[in-house]
Amino acid sequence: MEERYDFARLEEKWRRRWEEADLYRCVEDEERPKKYILVMFPYPSGPAHMGHVANYNLGDVLARYFRRRGMNVLHPMGWDGFGLPAENAAIRSGVHPSKYTWDNIALLKEGLQRLGYSYDWSRELATCDPEYYRWTQWFFLKFYERGLAYKALAWANWCPSCRTVLANEQVVGGRCERCDTLVEQKALPQWFLRITDYAERLLADMDQLSGWPESVLTMQRNWIGRSEGCEVTFRVKETGQEIPIFTTRPDTLWGVTFFLLAPEHPLVDELTEGTPYREGVQAFRERLKGVSAIERTSLEAEKDGVFLGAHAVNPVNGEEVPIWTANFVLMEYGTGAVMAVPAHDQRDFEFARKFGLPIKVVIQPPGGDLRPEEMTEAYVDPGIMVHSGPFEGLDSEEGRTVRVPDYLEERGWGKRAVNYRLRDWLISRQRYWGVPIPIVYCSRCGMVPVPEEDLPVLLPEDVEFIFEGPSPLERSEEFRRTVCPRCGGEAERETDTMDTFVDSSWYYLRYASPRDKDRPFDPRAVRYWLPVDQYIGGIEHAIMHLLYSRFFTKVLKDLGMVDFDEPFTNLLCQGMVVMGGAKMSKSKGNVITPEGFIDSYGADTLRLFILFLGPPEADKEWNEAGIEGAHRFLHRVWRLVHRYLDILTFKTQPVPEDAEVLKRLSHLTHRTIKKVTEDIERFAFNTAIAAIMEFTNGLYREIEEYPDAFNTYEGHEAIRSLILLLAPFAPFITEELWEEVGGEFSVHQQPWPDYDPRLARSERITLVAQVDGKVRDRIEVDADVAEEEMERIALSSPKIRKNLEGREIARVVVVPGKLVNIVTR
RNA sequence: GCCGAAGUGGCGGAAUGGGUAGACGCGCUGGUCUCAAAAACCAGUGGGGUUUCCCCGUGCCGGUUCGAGUCCGGCCUUCGGCACCA
Numbered sequence: 080m081e082e083r084y085d086f087a088r089l090e091e092k093w094r095r096r097w098e099e100a101d102l103y104r105c106v107e108d109e110e111r112p113k114k115y116i117l118v119m120f121p122y123p124s125g126p127a128h129m130g131h132v133a134n135y136n137l138g139d140v141l142a143r144y145f146r147r148r149g150m151n152v153l154h155p156m157g158w159d160g161f162g163l164p165a166e167n168a169a170i171r172s173g174v175h176p177s178k179y180t181w182d183n184i185a186l187l188k189e190g191l192q193r194l195g196y197s198y199d200w201s202r203e204l205a206t207c208d209p210e211y212y213r214w215t216q217w218f219f220l221k222f223y224e225r226g227l228a229y230k231a232l233a234w235a236n237w238c239p240s241c242r243t244v245l246a247n248e249q250v251v252g253g254r255c256e257r258c259d260t261l262v263e264q265k266a267l268p269q270w271f272l273r274i275t276d277y278a279e280r281l282l283a284d285m286d287q288l289s290g291w292p293e294s295v296l297t298m299q300r301n302w303i304g305r306s307e308g309c310e311v312t313f314r315v316k317e318t319g320q321e322i323p324i325f326t327t328r329p330d331t332l333w334g335v336t337f338f339l340l341a342p343e344h345p346l347v348d349e350l351t352e353g354t355p356y357r358e359g360v361q362a363f364r365e366r367l368k369g370v371s372a373i374e375r376t377s378l379e380a381e382k383d384g385v386f387l388g389a390h391a392v393n394p395v396n397g398e399e400v401p402i403w404t405a406n407f408v409l410m411e412y413g414t415g416a417v418m419a420v421p422a423h424d425q426r427d428f429e430f431a432r433k434f435g436l437p438i439k440v441v442i443q444p445p446g447g448d449l450r451p452e453e454m455t456e457a458y459v460d461p462g463i464m465v466h467s468g469p470f471e472g473l474d475s476e477e478g479r480t481v482r483v484p485d486y487l488e489e490r491g492w493g494k495r496a497v498n499y500r501l502r503d504w505l506i507s508r509q510r511y512w513g514v515p516i517p518i519v520y521c522s523r524c525g526m527v528p529v530p531e532e533d534l535p536v537l538l539p540e541d542v543e544f545i546f547e548g549p550s551p552l553e554r555s556e557e558f559r560r561t562v563c564p565r566c567g568g569e570a571e572r573e574t575d576t577m578d579t580f581v582d583s584s585w586y587y588l589r590y591a592s593p594r595d596k597d598r599p600f601d602p603r604a605v606r607y608w609l610p611v612d613q614y615i616g617g618i619e620h621a622i623m624h625l626l627y628s629r630f631f632t633k634v635l636k637d638l639g640m641v642d643f644d645e646p647f648t649n650l651l652c653q654g655m656v657v658m659g660g661a662k663m664s665k666s667k668g669n670v671i672t673p674e675g676f677i678d679s680y681g682a683d684t685l686r687l688f689i690l691f692l693g694p695p696e697a698d699k700e701w702n703e704a705g706i707e708g709a710h711r712f713l714h715r716v717w718r719l720v721h722r723y724l725d726i727l728t729f730k731t732q733p734v735p736e737d738a739e740v741l742k743r744l745s746h747l748t749h750r751t752i753k754k755v756t757e758d759i760e761r762f763a764f765n766t767a768i769a770a771i772m773e774f775t776n777g778l779y780r781e782i783e784e785y786p787d788a789f790n791t792y793e794g795h796e797a798i799r800s801l802i803l804l805l806a807p808f809a810p811f812i813t814e815e816l817w818e819e820v821g822g823e824f825s826v827h828q829q830p831w832p833d834y835d836p837r838l839a840r841s842e843r844i845t846l847v848a849q850v851d852g853k854v855r856d857r858i859e860v861d862a863d864v865a866e867e868e869m870e871r872i873a874l875s876s877p878k879i880r881k882n883l884e885g886r887e888i889a890r891v892v893v894v895p896g897k898l899v900n901i902v903t904r
Numbered sequence: 905g906c907c908g909a910a911g912u913g914g915c916g917g918a919a920u921g922g923g924u925a926g927a928c929g930c931g932c933u934g935g936u937c938u939c940a941a942a943a944a945c946c947a948g949u950g951g952g953g954u955u956u957c958c959c960c961g962u963g964c965c966g967g968u969u970c971g972a973g974u975c976c977g978g979c980c981u982u983c984g985g986c987a988c989c990a
Contacts, residue, residue, distance in 0.1 A: 163989060246988040248989045248990095304907095372986090373986065376906085579990070580990085620985090621908075621985070622907095623987070691928085699916085708929050715944095763920080765929095878957095892923090894971095898971090902971090
């Protein structure tokens with residue numbers, strides 16, 4: 080028997096034993112209920128850091144808990160291997176992205192293994208493994224076949240000095256992070272996935288996501304940004320061209336006094352070609368360089384724009400209004416053109432005031448009389464339509480939703496339309512370290528998809544990494560030159576790679592059958608394991624990753640590959656581990672790694688400490704003060720169990736069966752089982768641990784005073800329950816202690832302890848007596864005290880009577896089993 | 905700026921359905937043990953006062969209620985996301 084808590088030795092011992100016993104391997108078993116618990120896989124940026132520990136702790140506790148509740152648990156781990164940092168490393172230090180990534184994966188894996196997470200490592204995957212990314216390419220082809228992947232012009236950050244495309248991250252203050260040159264926007268032909276086709280379903284199916292935090296659903300709903308309104312066609316007076324616009328306020332059509340185009344709108348160039356206005360447009364665009372869309376569209380941003388010398392004709396009244404281009408109009412939203420109604424839209428109002436454009440009131444507030452010259456802001460609320468042709472005097476809400484849309488449709492000037500803020504998903508990246516898009520360009524056949532049997536399109540190893548100029552793939556002759564799969568003639572490969580969010584949009588499916596050579600996943604395995612029962616990940620992924628994964632799942636359902644609509648039934652979004660208020664990241668240089676702490680205190684201590692730091696959803700400021708406390712607690716448990724083992728070794732006095740101490744032990748045990756069980760179910764791991772600490776403190780008090788009481792059924796039950804309850808949180812020490820108390824290997828395979836509600840219930844409660852809502856006395860009473868009895872006890876309390884002297888009782892509020900409040904006049 | 909969160913002792917946090925604010929832990933103070941120290945154990949620990957008791961107190965201002973950390977309205981600060989970081 081080991082007397083000292085030698086965490087290093089025992090953690091090493093059990094790590095090996097678990098591996099030998101293949102304790103966490105899982106296989107499909109139709110006889111048992113399954114539970115798929117998944118924590119978002121990491122980008123391998125280096126060794127494990129505290130953020131990873133905080134993340135993966137949560138999944139591991141749940142996996143261990145549900146296994147012991149008899150569930151067949153799938154708890155896998157893998158690597159989101161592609162990404163920008165690997166390529167930056169290659170440029171900076173000449174390390175090949177592949178080596179950089181696989182080295183980091185090895186480091187990170189070692190860190191996670193030291194922490195004792197119960198993954199089925201046989202299912203490990205990496206998105207940068209050709210065996211994985213061939214299927215990412217395969218999915219691209221399926222999307223392409225269904226018309227869900229298409230190529231179109233799109234804007235990219237362009238550094239004119241480096242002649243390269245920049246990620247948003249590489250643009251700092253509107254300038255290139257390397258050479259400080261003002262970043263421009265450049266239009267490139269790029270690949271998109273048609274997520275907007277699924278906007279309606281992404282919204283509608285949210286009613287299946289009752290297991291998601293409401294805040295995440297709200298963010299997604301707002302991101303999709305569905306709005307109902309009308310599409311109305313204006314005509315350019317000078318050229319006769321038709322320009323459709325989208326508006327949610329058709330009731331304000333009679334108040335249009337000018338017309339706006341996004342700066343990137345092709346008509347801006349067309350209309351000003353060879354006119355004196357061209358110069359103004361150039362100057363305006365120059366001012367927009369280096370200004371992000373967020374800044375441009377900020378409500379507080381200074382309005383900017385220029386007149387284009389042309390006019391738009393309003394279909395409803397034939398009025399000709401000037402066409403301008405303005406900074407706050409986005410090409411990506413709607414049609415890139417808007418009708419401007421300065422009286423009833425704040426941004427239009429500010430623009431009109433700045434450039435002296437007319438303001439025309441067409442909605443009067445109820446009982447009000449707005450005059451354009453007196454207005455200080457736009458009137459955006461409903462009211463009565465005025466100066467609006469046939470709709471004079473109509474309620475604007477009726478005009479907006481029914482009458483005006485009908486009117487436009489009857490005359491063919493416009494139609495009801497739904498617009499989304501959501502844009503199609505731009506997946507093209509002009510980078511090396513990603514999945515090559517499996518498309519070939521043939522001079523004869525045009526764009527040709529790579530046949531399935533030719534997948535994967537492998538990334539060439541031998542390429543050059545420099546920051547400037549075209550991407551390594553584009554410069555690689557060897558990669559680009561190929562033959563057309565259709566005609567066999569000379570052809571060129573697509574050199575764009577895919578956004579890494581594509582890789583992570585389907586990895587949860589691959590875990591079901593990670594070694595399948597013939598398909599992305601085995602439908603039978605997926606039918607058994609999917610959807611993910613509990614998904615866990617950072618709140619920073621609330622929108623994009625989760626939305627893209629939902630989209631992928633829906634497309635897969637349409638392809639007949641899965642039979643569910645939503646990939647993640649329940650979602651837990653945890654906060655981040657922050658350092659000095661900022662999230663831990665290598666680029667900020669504030670990464671704390673677990674290794675040193677594991678060396679000094681052991682993995683159990685670190686796991687326990689991080690869980691104890693606070694609730695999962697909250698951000699956690701890293702502060703190592705307190706880790707000693709977690710270690711001290713494990714030491715206390717260790718010593719308590721050994722004290723108990725000592726008692727068993729020596730003969731002890733028999734304890735009478737009705738002894739109060741035995742009742743107290745039972746109550747303490749069952750109360751704790753109840754509390755810990757309920758807390759785990761609601762992810763309150765910090766309070767579950769606090770309850771186990773209280774349990775330990777309570778047992779200490781009893782064992783000091785009544786050691787004999789521990790050589791009884793109640794004593795054995797208490798000690799064994801302590802070990803069983805602590806096991807999901809501190810898997811190593813509990814395995815050792817379990818063995819020492821004669822438990823059967825493994826503690827992690829023991830059924831979760833049950834509690835007896837009668838024993839968990841307290842017999843006495845504290846009755847709180849208040850006068851006018853202020854606590855004046857606390858009286859201990861039987862738990863099953865009647866309401867009238869509570870009132871009588873409170874009123875007879877000397878402290879209460881003293882407080883009531885000279886006052887008249889107005890009423891008495893009794894909260895059964897809790898409190899009596901005496902209200903005076 | 906827009907969308908979504910969060911603000912409670914010296915610190916991390918607890919209070920699960922409107923009902924005892926501060927569980928549990930850290931830190932600190934005092935004590936026991938020791939030649940001494942460490943460890944361990946015991947006691948105390950929101951602020952204030954006229955200290956058997958009373959007052960104040962959950963970011964700020966206001967409201968609802970017998971009763972508000974919790975609900976409502978308005979603000980402030982911090983964090984996350986904003987479509988090429990993942």
